[in-house]
Amino acid sequence: xxxxxxxxxxxxxxxxxxxxxxxxxxxxxxxxxxxxxxxxxxxxxxxxxxxxxxxxxxxxxxxxxxxxxxxxxxxxxxxxxxxxxxxxxxxxxxxxxxxxxxxxxxxxxx
Amino acid sequence: xxxxxxxxxxxxxxxxxxxxxxxxxxxxxxxxxxxxxxxxxxxxxxxxxxxxxxxxxxxxxxxxxxxxxxxxxxxxxxxxxxxxxxxxxxxxxxxxxxxxxxxxxxxxxxxxxxxxxxxxxxxxxxx
Numbered sequence: 001x002x003x004x005x006x007x008x009x010x011x012x013x014x015x016x017x018x019x020x021x022x023x024x025x026x027x028x029x030x031x032x033x034x035x036x037x038x039x040x041x042x043x044x045x046x047x048x049x050x051x052x053x054x055x056x057x058x059x060x061x062x063x064x065x066x067x068x069x070x071x072x073x074x075x076x077x078x079x080x081x082x083x084x085x086x087x088x089x090x091x092x093x094x095x096x097x098x099x100x101x102x103x104x105x106x107x108x109x110x
Numbered sequence: 111x112x113x114x115x116x117x118x119x120x121x122x123x124x125x126x127x128x129x130x131x132x133x134x135x136x137x138x139x140x141x142x143x144x145x146x147x148x149x150x151x152x153x154x155x156x157x158x159x160x161x162x163x164x165x166x167x168x169x170x171x172x173x174x175x176x177x178x179x180x181x182x183x184x185x186x187x188x189x190x191x192x193x194x195x196x197x198x199x200x201x202x203x204x205x206x207x208x209x210x211x212x213x214x215x216x217x218x219x220x221x222x223x224x225x226x227x228x229x230x231x232x233x234x235x236x237x
Binding site (some may be wrong): 023031032033034036038043045046047048051052056060089091092093095098099100101102103 | 147149156157158159162170171172173206213215217218219221222223224225226227228229232
């Protein structure tokens, strides 16, 4: 069982915004900024889309944004597109647990 | 352009040892801060962190699997090898290798940012 809790599934229509949460504790997400988000379309390898809570690697559209409040990190995708349909995973590194992934969230674009 | 490719057996028997090789290009262990790690994903399930090795031979292991894992590197060949002992059917998964760049934050210390992934290789554990 993952130490980072994500909703199993979210959905939205094209053009809408969706937010995926990643909840930890005051000892991990609440303290550390080593939060990353990965996008994994079906049958492919994960791709980094957000690192250090809110930074986007070059080439990632600015429709993807990250934030953190308290013990919860969030990924927001605005202006949903059909190509955004994928599984999304958060991850966090702490000195105690090393690297931990969330359970993943399946995004469906209606 | 960073690329990574996993290789190894597709079928392993229970109790056997798995040896996987990651061959990469586009970066080198001769550069400070570079790391290569392994992550796995059972069919239909979430990602699970396994291990990472840095340019300076520092290693990070998953606390829950560290007793079964060994990670090594060959700088001249641009390769990283992961061995996992005493395999069980629950170890059936796609195994990914990935590039990890060392970052620093004053609250966390040094930590690896996993930024480029290989395509993965499916390993099935079955008798």
